[in-house]
Every structure is written in structure tokens, then in C-alpha cells.
Amino acid sequence: MPLTHTRDLFAKALNGKYALGAFNVNNMELIQAIVEACEEEKAPLMLQISKGARQYANPVYLKKLIEAAVSLSNIPIAIHLDHGDSFELCKECIDEGFTSVMIDASHEPLEKNIEICKKVVDYAHQHNCSVEGELGMLVGAQHDDGEEGGGYSKGGCYTHPDEAVQFVKASGVDSLAVAIGNSHGAYKFKGEQHLDLDRLKAIKKALMDAGLGDYPLVLHGASSVPQHLVAEVNKYGGKMPDAQGVPEADIEVARRVGCTKVNIDTDLRIAMTAAIRKVFAESPKEFDPRKYLGPARQAVKDLVRHKVKNVLCCAGHAFD
Secondary structure, X not given: OOOOOHHHHHHHHHHHOOOXXXXXXXXXXXXXXXXXXXXXXXXXXXXXXXHHHHHHXXXXXXXXXXXXXXXXXXXXXXXXXEEEOOHHHHHHHHHOOOOEEEEOOOOOOHHHHHHHHHHHHHHHHHOOOEEEEEEOEOEEEOOOOOOOOOOEEOOOEOOOHHHHHHHHHHHOOOEEEEOXXXXXXXXXXXXXXXXXXXXXXXXXXXXXXXXXXXXXXXXXXXXXXXXXXHHHHHHOOOOOOOOEOXXXXXXXXXXXXXXXXXXXXXXXXXXXXXXXXXXXXXXXXXOOHHHHHHHHHHHHHHHHHHHHHHHOOOOOOOOO
């Protein structure tokens, strides 16, 4: 079936009180695993492509892989640019037919953030594309630079409910990524950390009271960094000490409170890495990529099925 617009997926998710899984992709195995899992669970799906993924895989390759997945699937699929860092990048993706883009100017002062987002919104809305903005700053690995990349932030600031109203009204963005204690990367926290769910409720209420309706909120940095997968990585030669994520119980509550889209990337990487490391450790003579990428693909598929069934609760809603 053809691509489904992000706007339509959001409307159904808000009505059905479930969250959409927005999974980052950058190669064939990830796309296959995610789409097959959602197909089997009858879950609507958002595939996300970052600037880094476009640089790694080439936009044309990614586009053709997604076209293949869409042609072989009958579930609704939307395509989203994750963490667009400029108007120019957003424009490229809009012109390529993405159903939504994110412009991330959250590192800028409020007024500048609004100015940049509004420029993207004005262009996107002329071309039937939705826009996600971000207010507040997450700690952790920004965008997809990796833990040791150039974009690691040690300081963040939470989203303020009143500023959220001002930002949405002035910029015209169609969805808002919030900072409520979530964090990018696999090394999110020292010890146990929880989302500020009271703040999330206050943001949702402020937007509702301002006449913006049941406004869609987005949770970035929402990988839970499953400890059994971290243990697998470490068991087979990896070094991921003290890796911590957002508790899945918090994400499930955030879904019920009003997070319509939940981004998941790090968990996919850990699942894939754990499976590959296991093959290399147990079969050191193996050199056929199919023999280690196949198990890696299955590990990602198992993870995605768990997320859509037990955390996001979007399984079974593909044909609402």
C-alpha cells in the first residue's frame, strides 16, 4: 500500500490512546526487521531517517529500501526525518516525499527556535508535510553522533508548559518533542531515573486549555536499554558498563498521559550488536554476513514486537 500520512497516523493514535513507534533505520536488515514485526503485530509504523543515516546509506538507497518495504506490506507506514538540523535538510526531505520532518532548533533561544521552525512549517505545509519541533534540551548523545560523537550534551533543560503553548502557537508545528527527563544514547543516567510525568501532564493540560486540543507530544530518547541485551553485549566481549535507559513502565504511562510518538533507536542498535557479538564469539571462523546479520535481524524483530505489543500498545491498530 502507499505511504500513509503522519497526520492520519497521529489522529488515529490520539483517538485510540496508543503511541506510534518511530523506529530509526539506516540499512536493509533494520528496515526488514521493523516492518516484518509490525506487519505480524498489525501495528501502524513510522520509519525515521536521520541526517547521519542519510550520510551513511545514501538517501537514494534508503528511499528504494523503504519503497520495497512499503510495496511488500499492507500496514500503514509513514516516513519521518529525525533531528533535521537545518531548513535545507528539511526541504530536501519534504521534496523527496517524506510525510513529516523534524526541525530541531532546541539548542537555540526560544524566539530563534520559533523563527527557524516557522520557516520549515511554512514550506512544509505548502507541500502537505507535517512538522515536529522540539522545546527543551535533552542530555546525552545528540542526534545520532554516538556516545563519543561531537554532539554529546551534559546539560539539559526541561520543557515548561507555558513556553510549550507559546512555541506551538507561534511556530505552527504539528507535534512537539518534550524534555521531561528523557535522554539520548545508551548511557542516559547514573542509577535509576524516571520521567517527570507530572510535567508531561502539565504540558498536555496547558496545550488543551489554550485551545490546541488533544495535541500530539513526542518522546525522544525513549530507548529503555534492556539490561538482558546489555548483558549479552558484555558477555561476548563488548564494553557497555553502566548503560541505563528509560524504564518501560514510565514510557507506558507517558503513552497514556499523551505521548503520541515514541522514538526508538538505541535499543535497536544494542539488540543488533548483541546478536552479532554472540555469533562471532561462538563461531569465530564465521565470515558469511548472512550468518550474523540474520540473527541480528531476528533480534531486532523480537524487540520491536515487544515494544509495539507491551509498551506502545499499538499492536492490532493498523486497520482502525
